[in-house]
Amino acid sequence: MYPHFQDAELENWHDFEVESRKEILSLLRGIGGKNQLIRMLIHGESDVCVTSILEVDDQLDTVYLDCSIDREQNKRILASRRLSFETTLDKVRILFAADRIEAATFEGNPAFKIAVPPTLIRLQRREYYRISTPVTNPVRVLIPLPEELGGSTTFPLADISCGGIAILDNKMILGDAIGRNYLDCKIDLPEIGQVATSLQIRNSLDLTLLNNKTNRRLGCEFVNISRGMLSYVQRYITKLERERNARIAGLG
Structure with missing residues (x-):
């Protein structure tokens, strides 16, 4: 489900898969509200874009994301069939993925949009507080x-x-x-x-x-x-x- 995150990298983490939509929405809004940077990894490429959550719309089942100023990178992102996202919230690492991403506008500016992920992963380090x-x-x-x-x-x-x-x-x-x-x-x-x-x-x-x-x-x-x-x-x-x-x- 999360192809960019290797088992070896995660071996010291205790992971929780979150399936509650209410909790997922709350976590995503928390990430957006704190302006946490998100690493967007394009499937099949060593290509990383730093983005952030602009808005979470429960009614439209949509998460709006900031896009890159690099037009070519935006094209690669839109052409990707699978994207992985990584960020942190209150010392906890958050991972989620999207099968599809679309061009959108948010408050008059270019943006991306994805569906609210059906699940996400919370990873809490056992050993060390960073x-x-x-x-x-x-x-x-x-x-x-x-x-x-x-x-x-x-x-x-x-x-x-x-x-x-x-x-x-x-x-x-x-x-x-x-x-x-x-x-x-x-x-x-x-x-x-x-x-x-x-x-x-x-x-x-x-x-x-x-x-x-x-x-x-x-x-x-x-x-x-x-x-x-x-x-x-x-x-x-x-x-x-x-x-x-x-x-x-x-x-x-």
Whole structure:
């Protein structure tokens, strides 16, 4: 049902298939209401578009989605017979799929529309709570690389957990690095200290943004990280969580 999501990628997740239409509508509206970005994967291609839910119309059984500014990509999307979608809502990963997508307009602008999915998947990580790191002043990891790749290079983090980090390699420096180990990496955690650890690249995802730029996100697992270093990571996650809760309270 979800051809783009490999069993190996999901082996550490506890999955729930949601079949209640009321709950599906509620989840989709929650994703739209929080302006959560959604990865739209075009079946049969390594082609990813970042979209968002504009509206969920229960009466018309329709979900309206933002479209890309790339006309050629829009054509590929409309020609696709199967699309997979991935996003998160309140720390839970959400997957759904569509057999058909159509061109539409929403509030006078070009859009896509799909039928409300009959089922969707909620995936809750058993092991590690993952939290996004700051975007405006990003945390960086220094990865020692050979001279032919430019020597030691820093990469911004996208998120962090007690199991690893996700990094952004937008210049595609690391190439096809899945399974590769990088020794003696250093992560500078603001107000906490420097974490030294080895990293293994576990997964890679290229995202085509609405401005037609491509971002590469690499999921990295900590390898042989010491207890002391792990305590730094935990303290930093707690710090981020407190700051986020304070912002939410301030908005309430």
